[in-house]
Amino acid sequence: xxxxxxxxxxxxxxxxxxxxxxxxxxxxxxxxxxxxxxxxxxxxxxxxxxxxxxxxxxxxxxxxxxxxxxxxxxxxxxxxxxxxxxxxxxxxxxxxxxxxxxxxxxxxxxxxxxxxxxxxxxxxxxxxxxxxxxxxxxxxxxxxxxxxxxxxxxxxxxxxxxxxxxxxxxxxxxxxxxxxxxxxxxxxxxxxxxxxxxxxxxxxxxxxxxxxxxxxxxxxxxxxxxxxxxxxxxxxxxxxxxxxxxxxxxxxxxxxx
Numbered sequence: 001x002x003x004x005x006x007x008x009x010x011x012x013x014x015x016x017x018x019x020x021x022x023x024x025x026x027x028x029x030x031x032x033x034x035x036x037x038x039x040x041x042x043x044x045x046x047x048x049x050x051x052x053x054x055x056x057x058x059x060x061x062x063x064x065x066x067x068x069x070x071x072x073x074x075x076x077x078x079x080x081x082x083x084x085x086x087x088x089x090x091x092x093x094x095x096x097x098x099x100x101x102x103x104x105x106x107x108x109x110x111x112x113x114x115x116x117x118x119x120x121x122x123x124x125x126x127x128x129x130x131x132x133x134x135x136x137x138x139x140x141x142x143x144x145x146x147x148x149x150x151x152x153x154x155x156x157x158x159x160x161x162x163x164x165x166x167x168x169x170x171x172x173x174x175x176x177x178x179x180x181x182x183x184x185x186x187x188x189x190x191x192x193x194x195x196x197x198x199x200x201x202x203x204x205x206x207x208x209x210x211x212x213x214x215x216x217x218x219x220x221x222x223x224x225x226x227x228x229x230x231x232x233x234x235x236x237x238x239x240x241x242x243x244x245x246x247x248x249x250x251x252x253x254x255x256x257x
Contacts, residue, residue: 084148093138103182110143178209
């Protein structure tokens with residue numbers, strides 16, 4: 001079951017929304033009131049059980065459902081017209097996680113299944129998460145662009161710019177404490193240039209989000225021998241560095257198995 005905007009508007013009492021406000025702002029306001037425990041429900045019509053159900057449904061569906069809808073409707077660049085494109089690939093996972101992973105864009109399998117990181121690189125990421133005892137369903141994974149570029153090329157700057165509103169919405173709604181950037185395209189989105197120089201180095205985004213760049217799993221798949229061994233250890237150390245920061249922030253328990 002997915003709550004509609006009408007359900008949310010009628011169920012939550014005391015949430016003042018100016019007429020004409022975009023729906024995305026409605027979700028921001030109500031989400032913050034849920035987090036701050038300021039939500040008041042109409043006791044005449046909403047039982048305590050129903051209140052619990054509404055909040056649970058809201059947390060699981062509403063905040064991210066709007067973005068999924070916007071992704072599916074997006075026609076801001078020409079990627080959706082590409083021959084290789086069959087469907088958009090929005091982010092997936094928990095919108096209330098302290099950890100967010102951002103890659104570059106969908107590949108063949110992602111385009112086929114409509115989910116990020118489900119191809120060879122995704123399976124490698126899954127193994128890494130499993131070894132670290134991180135539950136994939138408890139984190140949020142997305143890409144800079146939501147449509148597969150032709151021949152799996154890097155997305156063009158104008159394509160990244162066209163998709164930036166969606167990514168910024170995801171970051172705002174999830175509001176993670178830590179973001180791990182997977183690869184150079186994700187790093188460049190945040191204004192940095194060299195993944196080899198910036199890998200493993202923290203920087204702060206929006207004043208309160210810790211961001212750590214590391215190599216994309218696809219980069220590891222192209223390596224062999226000692227170069228592969230070295231790169232794997234670097235990514236392993238970067239992820240552990242991120243987990244250490246989450247532990248310091250006292251939020252790591254929400255993502256581990």
